[in-house]
Amino acid sequence: MLAKSSTELVRQQNSALVLSALRRHGRLAHTEISDATGLASATISSITADLERARIIEKSEQQATVGRGRPRVLFSQRRNCGYLITVIISSDLIQYSLIDYAGTLLDRFSEPRGEGGTAAFLAAISAGLERAVERSRIDRGSVLLVSVSSKGLAHPSEPVLVWSPVFGSQPVDFAAALKDGWHAKVILNNETLLVAGALLERQVKTQGGGEPVLAALSLGHSIGLGIARRVAGGVPEISAPNFGHMLHMPNGGLCRCGARGCVEAYAGFYAILRAAFEVPLDTIPAKFVPVAEIDKIAARARQGNRMAQLAFRNAGAALGYGLSRLLSLHGHMPVFITGPGTRYQDLLQAGIEEGLAQTHVVRLGGMPGLTVVPDEPSLVFEGHLNLAFSIVDQDIIGSRQSMQAAGE
Amino acid sequence: MLAKSSTELVRQQNSALVLSALRRHGRLAHTEISDATGLASATISSITADLERARIIEKSEQQATVGRGRPRVLFSQRRNCGYLITVIISSDLIQYSLIDYAGTLLDRFSEPRGEGGTAAFLAAISAGLERAVERSRIDRGSVLLVSVSSKGLAHPSEPVLVWSPVFGSQPVDFAAALKDGWHAKVILNNETLLVAGALLERQVKTQGGGEPVLAALSLGHSIGLGIARRVAGGVPEISAPNFGHMLHMPNGGLCRCGARGCVEAYAGFYAILRAAFEVPLDTIPAKFVPVAEIDKIAARARQGNRMAQLAFRNAGAALGYGLSRLLSLHGHMPVFITGPGTRYQDLLQAGIEEGLAQTHVVRLGGMPGLTVVPDEPSLVFEGHLNLAFSIVDQDIIGSRQSMQAAGE
DNA sequence: ATCTAATTTCTCGACTGTCGAGAAAAAAGC
DNA sequence: GCTTTTTTCTCGACAGTCGAGAAATTAGAT
Structure with a gap:
């Protein structure tokens, strides 16, 4: 059922609009808010007056006025x-x-x-x-x-x-x-849902649009995935599907989750370790693997060690097949790779692309954009x-x- | 960016609400519309007057009044x-x-x-x-x-x-x-997107709610999938992911789409035919297979023929693995199976359940509801x-x- | 036949909201 | 000190919702 609407909701919506403009651009003057929101100047007066009375926003201390004309009054959120x-x-x-x-x-x-x-x-x-x-x-x-x-x-x-x-x-x-x-x-x-949301918002800020949907893939001890989509209403829709524990291979390697054949059981750090040392795939996964350990395997792989190379390549393929399924079920979208695992991108890339290449979606829509974004914590x-x-x-x-x- | 709102949009939204109530329940009286929409009686007067003036709705011819009091005036859409x-x-x-x-x-x-x-x-x-x-x-x-x-x-x-x-x-x-x-x-x-939408609307009508999301799986010569979700705004969100051509098995059987290893290449009618007759998996798929042909295989399977049984079981497994991936990437939801392929449900069921059972989502959330809904055309x-x-x-x-x- | 109760529809005035136009404010330039 | 420019603020018109109660209309009681 649709929701009923009322004039009060209109004010709520437009107040939210003003506040979000303030979030996005920082301090804004009356006219700037009007431009950013598309609301009439009189409406901005009314809304800012309300918000100020409610002690939600405040007029900033005057800064050096530039240009002639009546000086601007900047609004910003009240800190406390x-x-x-x-x-x-x-x-x-x-x-x-x-x-x-x-x-x-x-x-x-x-x-x-x-x-x-x-x-x-x-x-x-x-x-x-x-x-x-x-x-x-x-x-x-x-x-x-x-x-x-x-x-x-x-x-x-x-x-x-x-x-x-x-x-x-x-x-x-x-x-x-x-x-x-x-x-x-x-x-x-x-x-990783938050990462996806942040990436989408960054796109809005820089390109003022860009693709309306993206996926964030976080590589580490476990595998995370977030999807962010700009949707008609305005509020982005973000979700974090259970990608890491999606089935990669029936009756495959044992995963930390207890199931078999999850993507993580092939692409997580512990899985790379397991593969590199040719430990049987049904071995209980390591609780925690120091990055240094994986770094060593990566070094060996870069020096030509076949088994180490294969471990990364298979990890990449698991990711690639998984991503191809993601694109099949969520539509074509660019993928941003982040997390500590990005330092092995050189070793993973070929496997990822191989895994992606086979599928119908990729044959139709082309290889999706794969961008490495290093700074996951921020x-x-x-x-x-x-x-x-x-x-x-x-x-x-x-x-x-x-x-x-x-x-x- | 959020969209700006205005009093005109309020009227639009509420007019749509009135119209959708009329769609859902058929002819309605003033008070019934008010109850169904939650809008005040005065508002209904105003909106119906507008819609009537615009020749969108009309007062139905009076039907035998029942009960005392001022007789109801029923509104309905103007046919022409x-x-x-x-x-x-x-x-x-x-x-x-x-x-x-x-x-x-x-x-x-x-x-x-x-x-x-x-x-x-x-x-x-x-x-x-x-x-x-x-x-x-x-x-x-x-x-x-x-x-x-x-x-x-x-x-x-x-x-x-x-x-x-x-x-x-x-x-x-x-x-x-x-x-x-x-x-x-x-x-x-x-x-199949339309099927999913219809099933969701049926749930709303009968149970007035129920699960807020469902999947429709259509089995036939090709495999279709639709997802329908009731979302905050009121308008349901429906989509049709490329399920049939999601990767089932790397380097697997040749599919009609030209790719290899798609779900359809194992679970579509032509795939069942191919498997039952042990034709090599890279054979170009048949353009069209009469249902009678599959019926014959099903009959043989039901009489105990191993190869025919295996064909259906493998088809079921491809569907089951695919559904497990669907649940991983779209969250847990009930699945409604429809299409001509439902007549082989007895032969497919075991494979489907086997494919589903392994995954993390299913272990966490339990086996999803699998309901057969026969009448796809309606x-x-x-x-x-x-x-x-x-x-x-x-x-x-x-x-x-x-x-x-x-x-x- | 008339009155009363019940029920539904309709109308009025209060309130809230947006908007455009133009007044008021305030600084820079001449 | 006057003009120009720019920004903010205010006023009245207009659109919409809502609650209360008037108006309409029928069923049943007297």
Whole structure:
């Protein structure tokens, strides 16, 4: 069923539009907002007045005026309107970042990821969040959103990790990490989903468009994939399919997930290690492989060692076949490769292309663009900010009380 | 970028809401529309008055009033507001249906699909369309939409068949089938996409909800797949990925598409034939296999013939592995199996389940629901109507002239 | 035959929103 | 000090939704 519309929703939508223009371009003047949003000047006056009264945005201190005419009044988000904490979970560390409403990074620290079960893990995160607010002397209640990312499968609507390399199918509910005194909403997303979102937003910013859809492939100990698509409504649609554990080969090598023949069981770091040393494919996979170990194999491969070369080539082929299936089921799209595994791109490339080349989609639409994007951590952080602020802004605008009561 | 909103769009949205309620439930009274849409009674008055003035809806002739109180006034679409033609292309026939704006089928006929290239094909369709309007003495100009369906890959936005079993990658632009005097828009969709859309709408109607996503799998000479998803906005999102030509097995059997190892090259009718007779897998596939031929193989399989059994089982496995990949990349969802191939479900089932069972998604989310839905043709037609009328209604409402000028 | 209750449709005024035009503000140049 | 230029702000017109209650119309009671 379609949703009904009303004049209030119109104002909400257009307020969101103003706020998102401010996010994208930073400080803007009245006229600039009007240009960016397409709304009439009078409408901008009305909306900015509302937002200012609600203490969501503020007029920046005057900067040196340039050119003649009435000086511009720049608007920007009120820094202490609220805060955002991002929690980036990787295999060995948990990184916490505190960001104010204007998007400025206030604090960042990492803590080693301890051993133990999900309870201990959640307790550690809970402590980390407490530490984050205490270090900056910020009221817990003013944290609007905690944005968590991890590898693995996130529940589509709840902040629950449905499957992860570390805890398997034992669910982890991050909502439980917030104790009393916190009012923040908690969201959880797959890491590579955020990367895909960040890449799409970068495209919008630089080319003002470009292809409307892309995939991000993260190579490392595990294999991550995110898809981002610009869709009619305006809000991009991002998802993180279970690519790493899609079937590559029936009855194939044993994977960390317990299944057989997953893509990861051929292309993950542990799989490359296994293949290079000709360990039987049903060997229980290594919990963790230091990058140095794979570097050694890569060095041998680059020196001509056949077995090492084959390990990378097969890994590439698993990825290529997997990508060909991705393109078959999601349509043709460019692929951006990121993660620690990109340093072996020279050894993987041939296999990837071989795997891709056979399929009908590729024969029809051509080889998809394969671009290596090295700096995964900043993409993840960017993705966090994009997604988190769009949610925070939506929530703030949605709660009409804040817009009206604050005006008293 | 988000889209800007305005009060006019609000009216558009709500008018569409009223029209879609009318589509779903048939004739409705003022109060019923209000209940169905959630709009205030006064708003319904205003909108229905507009639509009536624009000659889009009309008050039905009074029917026997029941119960006391002021008698209801029922609204329904004005039949001759415009017409819709559906063109359903199958391997041997082309079926034309003429439907009025109220959704009543006025005429239907089929013509054999001739030989020849794309030009001859388009000319035949052009003639078929002419015949459709002439038989019912309808003005070409009052046909609002021609909705075409076919197997194969449709262009995402244009009515162009990008790949089809018959014409291969030679594109067919159905817009060219309309000559002078026609103002209709032409849309083209994959047949199984329409099936998926129809199944989703049926779920909405009966259960008022149910799972928000499903897949339709059509088994026949070729393999079709459609995905339908209820999404926040209200308009369902339907797509037809290139499932049949997704890679099933690297360097596998030759497919009609020219690639090797496609799902279809193992699960299509010609593939079952090839496997049952132990013809080498790189044999050029048969253009067309009569169902009777496959029936014979099925009979032999049911009588215990090993080779025939294996042919079906391998076909099932190709489908099962393919579906497991679908679930990996699109999330867990129930699958509805349709098409002529459903009559061999008993022989395919085991293979399908075997192929599905191995994967991570299935181990996590359980075996997906597999439901056989026999009557594919009516699903296709239903899908045509759903999609076509939602577009027609949108267009009619969108063209503001019709709403205002008609009031003179 | 008339009155009352029930039910539905229609209308009015209040409210919220967008927009265009032009007034007001404020700095730079002459 | 006046003019030009540029930006912001304000006003009134217009479009839309909503709640309340009036108007319409029938069934049943008296």
